[in-house]
Amino acid sequence: MNRIQTIIDKEWAEVFKNKMVFWTIVLLPLLFTAMPLIFIFVTSGDLIPSETSDMPASFATICGTASAKDCLQIYMINQFLLMFMMMPVIIPITIAAYSVVGEKATRSLEPLLATPITTEELLAGKTLASALPALAVTIVFFGIFVALTPLVGGTPGLMAYMLSPTWLIAILLVGPLMAIASTIFAVIVSSRVNDPRVAEQISAVFIVPVMLLLFGQLAGWLIINVPVMLIFSALMAAANVGLIYLAARIFQREQILTRWK
Amino acid sequence: MIKIEGLTKEFITDKKKPPLVAVNDLTLEVNEGEVFGFLGPNGAGKTTTVRMLCSLIAPTRGRAVVNNYDVVKHGQKVRACVGILTETPGMYERLSADKNLTIFARLYGVKDVPGQVEKYLRMLGLWERRFDEVGSFSKGMRQKLAIARTLLHEPSVIFLDEPTSGLDPEAAHLVRDFIDDLKKEGKTIFLCTHNLDEADRLCQRIGIFKSRLITVDTPDALRQRMFGRTVVFNLASLAPEWTAMVSELPFVTGVKPVDNKLVVDLKDPEAQNPVIIRRLVEAGAEVRFVGELRHSLEDIYLQTINETKG
Numbered sequence: 001m002n003r004i005q006t007i008i009d010k011e012w013a014e015v016f017k018n019k020m021v022f023w024t025i026v027l028l029p030l031l032f033t034a035m036p037l038i039f040i041f042v043t044s045g046d047l048i049p050s051e052t053s054d055m056p057a058s059f060a061t062i063c064g065t066a067s068a069k070d071c072l073q074i075y076m077i078n079q080f081l082l083m084f085m086m087m088p089v090i091i092p093i094t095i096a097a098y099s100v101v102g103e104k105a106t107r108s109l110e111p112l113l114a115t116p117i118t119t120e121e122l123l124a125g126k127t128l129a130s131a132l133p134a135l136a137v138t139i140v141f142f143g144i145f146v147a148l149t150p151l152v153g154g155t156p157g158l159m160a161y162m163l164s165p166t167w168l169i170a171i172l173l174v175g176p177l178m179a180i181a182s183t184i185f186a187v188i189v190s191s192r193v194n195d196p197r198v199a200e201q202i203s204a205v206f207i208v209p210v211m212l213l214l215f216g217q218l219a220g221w222l223i224i225n226v227p228v229m230l231i232f233s234a235l236m237a238a239a240n241v242g243l244i245y246l247a248a249r250i251f252q253r254e255q256i257l258t259r260w261k
Numbered sequence: 262m263i264k265i266e267g268l269t270k271e272f273i274t275d276k277k278k279p280p281l282v283a284v285n286d287l288t289l290e291v292n293e294g295e296v297f298g299f300l301g302p303n304g305a306g307k308t309t310t311v312r313m314l315c316s317l318i319a320p321t322r323g324r325a326v327v328n329n330y331d332v333v334k335h336g337q338k339v340r341a342c343v344g345i346l347t348e349t350p351g352m353y354e355r356l357s358a359d360k361n362l363t364i365f366a367r368l369y370g371v372k373d374v375p376g377q378v379e380k381y382l383r384m385l386g387l388w389e390r391r392f393d394e395v396g397s398f399s400k401g402m403r404q405k406l407a408i409a410r411t412l413l414h415e416p417s418v419i420f421l422d423e424p425t426s427g428l429d430p431e432a433a434h435l436v437r438d439f440i441d442d443l444k445k446e447g448k449t450i451f452l453c454t455h456n457l458d459e460a461d462r463l464c465q466r467i468g469i470f471k472s473r474l475i476t477v478d479t480p481d482a483l484r485q486r487m488f489g490r491t492v493v494f495n496l497a498s499l500a501p502e503w504t505a506m507v508s509e510l511p512f513v514t515g516v517k518p519v520d521n522k523l524v525v526d527l528k529d530p531e532a533q534n535p536v537i538i539r540r541l542v543e544a545g546a547e548v549r550f551v552g553e554l555r556h557s558l559e560d561i562y563l564q565t566i567n568e569t570k571g
Contacts, residue, residue: 003368006367009364010364013355013360014356017355017356018355106351106352107347107350108352109351110317111347111407114317114345114347115368115369116337116338116369117368253317254318254319257312258272258318
């Protein structure tokens with residue numbers, strides 16, 4: 001445990017010394033939080049239509065007895081929910097993709113592997129060092145979003161929906177599962193490639209499941225609600241198990257050291 | 262302390278081609294407190310050997326025991342009790358010297374982390390720069406910091422891979438002095454180097470290696486085995502007939518005149534020098550001084566490697 005903590009400390013000390021990486025971590029959540037707030041502000045007046053005919057019919061089940069205005073805000077904000085789910089996927093990739101290949105490039109990997117640290121401890125340290133800041137940032141910015149929503153014209157119905165199980169599952173369960181999965185994936189990629197840029201590009205593939213949810217909802221194929229979130233959580237949990245198994249098999253110290261040129 | 266039996270490492274570079282044998286059937290013992298020089302050309306397999314002995318990579322065949330731990334079965338224990346100085350320092354450049362050492366001290370499970378970090382930063386003259394980013398350090402300072410990292414956990418066996426490579430003469434001298442201090446402390450040191458003078462000065466035994474161990478012995482024994490002993494008789498002047506006269510002596514294995522000197526190969530100079538001096542003086546030579554010619558380790562190394570090529 002102490003060695004995992006040491007790896008986390010080391011990763012954070014290195015990452016947060018680099019101001020560019022720091023701003024990369026903060027800028028995206030700022031944008032993703034500002035966008036729905038601006039939308040709520042814009043739609044809070046009387047300009048919005050009172051009919052909900054533009055929304056997918058299946059969405060009406062979510063609105064229940066809510067007014068048309070509430071329902072439209074809820075529908076649109078439901079799209080932004082996916083942005084909060086993207087945050088814990090995108091943010092750690094920047095750190096995780098560099099974590100192993102960066103050590104290869106600076107030749108610090110061999111002295112690190114020469115310590116008594118086990119492969120499991122090293123992978124856990126690298127994964128948590130990337131995933132934890134992403135989760136913290138996501139939760140903090142979600143808190144800011146919830147706090148500011150009433151101030152920019154969010155209706156009580158919208159507030160109630162944002163604190164409903166759908167959003168809470170998304171932020172507190174799916175988010176962490178996705179963060180860990182994407183981080184493990186990025187660490188695996190990072191250990192297999194020789195260029196940090198390649199690692200980052202390949203790791204970004206992990207955003208595809210969230211994009212599928214987004215397009216699925218926009219196309220009216222599915223509605224993000226509690227059952228969908230639970231199914232998605234189960235899939236992510238399974239993906240995590242598979243990725244952890246894969247990481248332990250793929251992360252071969254010998255290959256990483258001897259194949260690196 | 263280090264016991265190696267038939268250690269072999271093969272790399273498969275292309276499935277259609279036979280494997281590349283980096284280390285072939287290496288058998289060797291390094292005693293406790295010994296400084297062992299491991300010499301060989303680039304690509305000879307020295308680093309691969311060190312990596313196997315530090316449990317970083319697994320051997321294809323054979324066995325190695327370091328500090329009573331099998332390098333395959335007890336990898337973590339081996340890594341905990343050895344210190345390895347890799348060919349490139351590989352420090353975290355954005356972090357300070359103090360932070361770099363603190364990280365490794367914690368990974369090695371050092372009990373008094375601040376105490377050990379301070380001890381080695383002071384010992385290697387980096388204490389005043391401890392909070393500076395390593396990226397601002399000179400090559401010599403980085404190498405010293407890497408040496409500090411190698412020793413933080415007080416390992417009983419130390420592997421040094423090219424410790425003075427790329428350093429300026431002053432920094433290299435400092436590093437050599439430090440290795441000499443470790444030798445006096447009784448540490449077991451496995452030294453891979455291209456610097457033959459360094460190996461000659463520091464090592465009790467050397468092994469010349471090129472995928473396989475070609476020869477191993479003390480530097481003096483290797484000299485004697487390869488070149489015998491050579492004595493230089495420095496004369497006021499050299500008459501041509503004196504060379505023939507000396508070469509006719511039954512115990513002389515070779516004579517070469519060079520300017521006013523006679524360079525004579527002998528097996529037992531202590532017993533045979535007086536005879537030669539007497540003969541020269543009787544023949545009218547004025548012997549100014551007599552000294553033994555010491556072949557450099559470079560001569561031994563080059564001859565050994567060339568014989569392998571032949």
